[in-house]
Amino acid sequence: MVQTLQAENITLEKLISLYGLQLVDSEEFFREWQDELPELTEQEKQLLDQVKAGYINLRNYPPLLENTVNTIVLSPLLFIGKFYLPPFHIKLEKSVEIETIDKLSIIKGRIDFLLLNQKFWVTVIESKQVAYSVEAGLDQILAYMLAAPQSQEEVFGMITSGGSFMFIKLVKGNPPRYATSDIFDVRNRGNELYNVLRILKRISQLARSEQ
Numbered sequence: 001m002v003q004t005l006q007a008e009n010i011t012l013e014k015l016i017s018l019y020g021l022q023l024v025d026s027e028e029f030f031r032e033w034q035d036e037l038p039e040l041t042e043q044e045k046q047l048l049d050q051v052k053a054g055y056i057n058l059r060n061y062p063p064l065l066e067n068t069v070n071t072i073v074l075s076p077l078l079f080i081g082k083f084y085l086p087p088f089h090i091k092l093e094k095s096v097e098i099e100t101i102d103k104l105s106i107i108k109g110r111i112d113f114l115l116l117n118q119k120f121w122v123t124v125i126e127s128k129q130v131a132y133s134v135e136a137g138l139d140q141i142l143a144y145m146l147a148a149p150q151s152q153e154e155v156f157g158m159i160t161s162g163g164s165f166m167f168i169k170l171v172k173g174n175p176p177r178y179a180t181s182d183i184f185d186v187r188n189r190g191n192e193l194y195n196v197l198r199i200l201k202r203i204s205q206l207a208r209s210e211q
Contacts, residue, residue, distance in 0.1 A: 007096075007109025007143040015142055018105060020175030030169040030179040032156070032206065037198040047080045048193040052186055055162060069127050069162035073186075074113065081197050081204075087117050088204065098147040111144050117207040121148045124157040134159040134166045134183060142178060145170040156203045158196075163187060165196045167203075 005014070015021045024030070040048075054072050078084060091114040098107050113125035126141040137159040145155040145168065157168040167181040181199070184192040 003105045005105055005107045007107050007140050010107060010109075010139050010143045012139050012142070015139065015146070019146065021142065021146075022175050022177045024177045024179045026179075029171075029177070030167075030181065032169065032202060033167045033181040033199045036202060037195075038201045038205070040194055040197060044080055044197065045191070045194060047076070048191055048197060051076045051080075052191050052193055055186055059163070069160065070112070073162045074125065074127055074160060077193065077197060077200075078113075078115070081200050083115055083200070083204070087208065089116055090114065091116065096144055096147040098143070107143050107147070109140065109144060117204070121145075121152060121155055124148075124155065126157070126159045127162070134161055134164045137161075138166075138168070138180070141168060142170065145178075146172075146176060148172075158200070165192075167199055 012021070051073060058068065058072055078090070082088075084090060092112070094111045094114045096109060096111060099105075111124055112127045114121065115125065124141055124144050126137040126144070141157045141159055145157050148155040148170075150172075153172050155170045155172070157170070159166050159168070163186045165184045168178055169180075170176060170178045184195050186192060
């Protein structure tokens with residue numbers, strides 16, 4: 001009998017058991033969040049400064065729930081990066097499912113944001129309430145990334161709580177392997193949303209080169 005698992009309840013322990021998922025410690029495995037990052041325009045920086053100020057202001061009026069995070073941080077970030085324009089498009093709450101290797105279990109769930117370049121999954125974005133650490137979304141987003149088309153060897157993901165961001169790279173194979181970036185926090189000095197947008201732009205450049 002096939003067992004159905006919900007992605008929101010999945011754990012890293014379960015993914016390791018079902019798929020042999022491995023964490024890679026080598027810095028060379030995930031260089032895309034560090035190397036050849038594009039520069040931002042002054043206008044982009046000014047808009048990101050407004051997003052940061054808006055987030056900090058609304059933190060004074062809890063609770064800051066997932067939908068609010070999407071409205072005040074994630075959606076403006078994608079707008080400033082021009083990810084709503086061709087060749088990209090967004091799918092919200094996209095249903096996905098993936099069958100385990102032994103075909104005895106199916107993982108089902110809904111991706112918050114799926115950023116696409118034609119059929120190439122550029123970034124799977126999972127958003128959480130501010131009360132949650134981005135670590136709380138790691139298990140779930142890895143399950144979604146494993147559900148990417150079989151023809152796509154590499155998948156990139158991003159988790160955000162509105163105030164914190166972390167990027168993930170998954171390389172499919174037997175076994176699948178993944179690594180994470182540093183965590184970027186809006187509360188840090190300067191504006192780390194600059195880094196977040198630069199990494200998103202870099203990943204999108206890589207997606208274009210795959211077409």
